[in-house]
Amino acid sequence: MSAEIVRAACPHDCPDTCGMLVTVEDGVATKIQGDPSMPFTDGTLCTKVAYYLERTYSPDRLLYPMRRVGPKGKGQFERITWDAALDEIAARLKALAAENPETILPCSYAGTMGMVQYSSMDRRFFHKLGASLLDRTLCSTAGKFGLKATLGGSVGMDPERFDESKLILLWGANPIVSNLHLWSRVQEAKRRGAKVIAIDPYRSLSAEKCSQHIALLPGTDGALALGMMHVLIAEGMLDRDYIAKHSVGFEALAQRVKRYTPDWAAQTCGITREEVVQLAREYGGIRPAAIRLNYGMQRHTGGGIAARTIACLPALVGAWRDAAGGIVLSTADFYGFDHAALERADLLAGRRPRVINQSQLGDALTTAQPPVRAMIVYNNNPVAVCPESDKVIAGFSRDDLFTVVMDHFQTDTADYADIVLPATTQLEHYDVHKSYGHLYVLANNPAIAPVGESLPNSEVFRRLAARMGFDEPCFRDSDEDICRTALASSKEAMRGIEWNALKKAGWLKLGLPERFTPFAAGGFPTASGKCEFYSEWLEKQGVDPLPFYNPPVEAPGADTxxxxxxxxxxxxxxxxxxxxxxxxxxxxxxxxxxxxxxxxxxxxxxxxxxxxxxxxxxxxxxxxxxxxxxxxxxxxxxxxxxxxxxxxxxxxxxxxxxxxxxxxxxxxxxxxxxxxxxxxxxxxx
Incomplete structure (x- = not known):
């Protein structure tokens, strides 16, 4: 039998969202490679995904449903049938829902990022059930809200233009590790003469290869940005025409940053005054200037305001005028997937369940009232990844907590499960993907049949919905139906992107201009249509509407x-x-x-x-x-x-x-x- 090439997409929590080609011979995947036709992937995969076949065909792969037979945490299980597993889960959920559905908690995150396996049938199921809602906050929410306050959403420059930039600030970013295909563009820019500056407390692999490394203290990024603003404004290194036409609140900002001198910024950040001043002058004097802001810098108490503050910088110097200028944290809001139709929050039917913050899962499992009595864990390993894990483990160890884990492997969390269900890998199911690091939509086609008795997440929730008696037509949608629903958007950028064409091509670019310069003439997705140095949106929430410094709570060297x-x-x-x-x-x-x-x-x-x-x-x-x-x-x-x-x-x-x-x-x-x-x-x- 001749080999077949199947078009696929990397599912992982990475901005690159690579196009992949999977070679299949006699029903077995024998090779995986980057799609050379997709401009952003350009035929290469990271080391992790280059060996993805070892994940799919691992001898440690979960192949069958299992029930716990030993103490929680010991990982002792016996094989059972799918019918037995789903019947038991449905019976437990029915009993809890009859008493109080908010005692049931879905616990998912970014193990796969596709709309089908991450954010569709599962959300419909829990909305219909009336379960507690999970606020999925572990990675990016501070930065997301910070950029919303300044720019109006998770939007920014086209990452494919970084190779044309003359100054690049890698701010809390280590793209060699977590954004490999952007790094190739940064390296090309450097070969063409660009200066690349890493701003990071740690001399990362990327920082080692930059022109300069500014090693500030953790959590002081906002202070550095404020010090830069002081210098830019004091020395007149501004694009006053851009500021006048396309921003709100400049005069108030200029007054505010007078207090944030370069000496103050240097002392706060643990760097020299010269580093602050030189960085500001280079940022104000070199065009095009690009900032790659990444999520590490927003994982501290003041992270949202810090991200907001840094996002103000491009408008001050007019960096948005250039296709290779501006800032990017995420491109996610350029897409127009129909999340309302995917998730069906209307199935709540007016109910308003409590919201549990995943970053406080330990407290939720040990102190919440009413107590969480059932958890369905998928695309997630909370025992390993949630903060203050001693409390998380204490919660999962409760004898009165019924836990179901859907995964590829016997994770730390699966060791505490009552029922473990084998999930398919990306080579075994349909999905459709957007990216937060480029401007392409990707299809994932199944290359092989499910290994063992594994099932896609979507199919598990379909079968559970049937056992729960949920009879809405949306619970009978196939995976391809869900892909079509995701793409059925009225947003201009999604026009012409249709499922049948996408799954054949593997990837399609959003319908944006070839030389995409999103805010060269303003048009920010804020209420004012401008870059908001002064944010009424924040003011209405009781937050200072202007940038300010919000220091870490646990600051080294503090007098505490x-x-x-x-x-x-x-x-x-x-x-x-x-x-x-x-x-x-x-x-x-x-x-x-x-x-x-x-x-x-x-x-x-x-x-x-x-x-x-x-x-x-x-x-x-x-x-x-x-x-x-x-x-x-x-x-x-x-x-x-x-x-x-x-x-x-x-x-x-x-x-x-x-x-x-x-x-x-x-x-x-x-x-x-x-x-x-x-x-x-x-x-x-």
């Missing part, structure tokens, strides 16, 4: 008892070979990462008698865990870094970075504050 007890700032950026907690169970990628480790500056290590290779314990009042010290110059002094997220079962003592992180949330959006975290480190005897 907490900072004296735990003097080191801790951040846990993505490990190069993991994606959130995905891939961390596969031997190849654990070998690449070697073992959980902590990067320390030499001065901090020497002060504690720690040498390179020593076992150390990192801890604070929330918890701690043991890992290997790597003493080097990667973090700035006062900062320690643990590339993450390791599964707990693969660590030395059953812990990971989230043993020490906090459930405190951000100023805007209720996001996670993973990087607003003070710790101490000591050598293990």
């Amino acid at each position: 008892e907490l900072a004296r007890k735990y003097p080191l700032a801790f951040i846990s950026p993505p490990a190069r070979h993991f994606l959130n907690s995905s891939f961390a169970n596969l031997a190849r990628f654990r070998e690449f990462e070697r073992e959980p480790h902590l990067d320390m500056h030499r001065s901090d290590a020497e002060r504690r008698g720690i040498r390179d290779g020593d076992l150390v314990r990192i801890f604070n009042d929330r918890g701690g865990y043991t890992l290997r010290a790597r003493v080097n110059g990667k973090p700035r002094p006062g900062v320690v870094v643990a590339p993450s997220v390791w599964w707990k079962k693969y660590s030395r003592d059953g812990g990971n970075a989230n043993n020490v992180t906090s459930q405190r949330t951000t100023d805007l959006g209720g996001g996670a504050t993973f990087y607003d975290c003070l710790v101490e480190v000591q050598k293990v005897a």
Whole structure:
């Protein structure tokens, strides 16, 4: 039989959302590669997804439904049938729903980003049920709300234009690890003479290859932006015509930033005055100037306001006039998927269930009233990825909590499940994808039949809906019906993008101008249609309408008892070979990462008698865990870094970075504050 090539899309939580080609021979996928016809992917995949066949065909893959037979957390299960599993789940949910459906909680996140398996049949099911709503805040909500306040939404410059930029600020971004195809464009710009500046507390792989690295303290990004504004305005390095025509509140902003001098910014950020002034002058004097803002910088208490503040910079200097200028955090709001039709919130029928913030899942599972009594976990590994995980584990350990986990593998969370259901991988189901890092829509076609008895998430919720007696026609939609629904949008950019054509082509670009320059003539999706230095939207929420500095709660060097007890700032950026907690169970990628480790500056290590290779314990009042010290110059002094997220079962003592992180949330959006975290480190005897 001749080989067949199937067009697919990478499902993972990455801005690149790559087009893929899967070679199939005799029903077996034998090769996976980047789609060379898709401009953004350009034929290459990251190391993780290049080995995706090892995930699909892993000997550790879950193949059958299972029921727990041992204590929670021990991972002891017996095989059962799908009918037995679904009958038991439906019976438990019916009983709880009859008493109070808000005791049921869906717990999903970004294990797959496609509309079919991530955000359609599942949402319909829980809306009809009247279950508690989950606020999915772990990654990006602070930045999302910050950009909404300034720009009107998750919009920005076209990432494909970075290779034309002359100045690039990688602000909290490490694209070698988490945005590989943007990095190739940044490198091309650098070869053409662009200056590339990394702004990051950590000398990441990307920072090592930049023209300059500004190693500010964690959580002080907003202070640096305010200091830059002070210099730009004081020295007149402004595009006054653009400001006059396409912004709101400049005079108030100019008055506000007088207090934020470069000396103040330098002291706050732990850098030199010269770094602040030089950065501002280069940003005000070089065109085109592009900012790649990424999510690490908004994972602290002031993260939303910090993102909002940085997003003001392009309008001040007129960077939006250039296709290769402006800022991008996410491109998601350029799409027009019909989320209302996908998710069907109307099935709530007027009910207003409580909302549980995923960043505070530990508290929700241990103290919420009424208590959460059933959880359906899918596309997610909360025991590994949610903050303050000792509380999360305490919640999952409750004997009165009925837990269902749908996954490819026996994750840390699956070890606590009552029922485990095998899910299909991306090679085994339909889906349709947008991106938050480019401007293409992608189709995912199933390349092979489901492995073992695995089922798509959508089919599991279809079958559960039937058992629950939900008879609305939407519960009978096929996966391809859902793809068509997603694309049935009135938004101009989606015009002409139709499912049958998309699944054949694999990818189609949004209907935007070839030299897309979104805000060259204003037209921001704000209430005013302008860049809002002064935000009435924030003012109505009781938030200061102008940019200001909102410092970390757990700030190193602060005159607080907490900072004296735990003097080191801790951040846990993505490990190069993991994606959130995905891939961390596969031997190849654990070998690449070697073992959980902590990067320390030499001065901090020497002060504690720690040498390179020593076992150390990192801890604070929330918890701690043991890992290997790597003493080097990667973090700035006062900062320690643990590339993450390791599964707990693969660590030395059953812990990971989230043993020490906090459930405190951000100023805007209720996001996670993973990087607003003070710790101490000591050598293990």
